[in-house]
Amino acid sequence: MHTDLAPHLHTPECNAIITALRKCHKQYPFRKFFGVCNELDFQQSRCLKQERLARRERNVDREKFDAMNEQRRKKFEARKATMESPTSTSS
Helix, strand or coil, X not given: CCCCCCHHHCCHHHHHHHHHHHHHHXXXXXXXXXXXXXXXXXXXXXXXXXXXXXXXXXXXXXXXXXXXXXXXXXXXXXXXXXXXXXXXXXX
16 A cells, blocks of 8 residues: 555656556556556555655654754743742842
């Protein structure tokens, strides 16, 4: 099973492979069952996997960045709260 094959979701390289595979399936409606289009299918799978791994890596990097910013924000808020809290003074 693979992801949605809509063109706007993939790189131009993968889109070219997807288009070629679809063309092969149209051109050979029965031979496709005997492996005529298998090489294109393997190429498509490899390309989609590379995209998925790259997307996952970007998401991990983004999550680390967001976590770091959240930690900074919490420290800032804590510091701000201690500065704003009234100090009791005895006369």
